[in-house]
Amino acid sequence: MGSPTFKGNPTTQPERGKNREVGLTYSSGLHEVKVTRFDNRVKGFITLQPAVGNVPRARIEGWSLAYTGAAGAxxxxxxxxxxxxxxxxxxRKLQRRADEVLTASVDHKVGAWKWGASLQLVSERxxxxxxxxxxPGxxxxxxxxxxxxxxxxxVALRLNNVGDKFYETAYSYNQPGRAAYVTLNWAPQQ
Structure with missing residues (x-):
């Protein structure tokens, strides 16, 4: 059963597109750097705003730069x-797509413990x-x-949105404030 405020559109057509991507990866020991250039051209891009429908032609292009590393623990x-x-x-810009997104995480392992943090920064859109x-970003x-x-x-412990930041991923769609979770995991090994 769908949302009472969300209405579909029977004339919406499937998307078709072409994707071009070129990347370069450099690895040395436990360190890796990747740079990728992408260019997606989509015919019939499906959008939800102002109603479900197709944008005749959309282009999504950009760069991705990633670094993964490790040292000791x-x-x-x-x-x-x-x-x-x-x-x-x-x-015009496609809605809800930020021009800049930075994600970062760090982990430390000591014996049976592994702890860390992750950060996400999203620009305005x-x-x-x-x-x-x-x-706003x-x-x-x-x-x-x-x-x-x-x-x-x-056993896993997680504290999300430590700063209790108010933010929306869509207008009037507030994301959860600070939240804590405790999870017991069972994954039988052979």
Missing amino acids: WSWYTNLELLDARNELNL FDNAANTQRL YGTLDLHARYTVNKDWS
């Missing part, structure tokens, strides 16, 4: 994505196809820890 990952996503007919309603920090009880069992 530490490991980390960062990724920066620079994006230009547009309706090719009117050159438009919520509507007319590019008149802006969604935001940043969130999450903390996590895991204790391995034995080869089959572990």
Whole structure:
């Protein structure tokens, strides 16, 4: 059963597109750097705003730069994505697509414990196809820890949105504030 406020559109057609991507990866020991250039051209791009329908031609292009590394008990990952996503007919930005997104994480392992943090920074973007309603950028920090009880069992603790940041991924669609989770994991090993 669908949402009472969300209506489909029987005339919506499937998307068709072409993707071009070229990348370069450099690895040395436990370190790796990747740079990728991508260019996606989509005919019939499906959009939800102002109603479900097709954008005749859209182009999503940009760069991705990632770094993964480790040293001793530490490991980390960062990724920066620079994006230009547009309706090719009117050159307006596609809604809810940030031009810049940075994600980063760091982990430390000591005995049966593994703990760390992850960060996400998202630039402002438009919520509507007319590019008149802006969604502000935001940043969130999450903390996590895991204790391995034995080869089959572990306990995980997670604190999301440590700063209790108010943010929306869509207009009037508030994301959860600070939240804590405790998880008991069972994964039988052979």
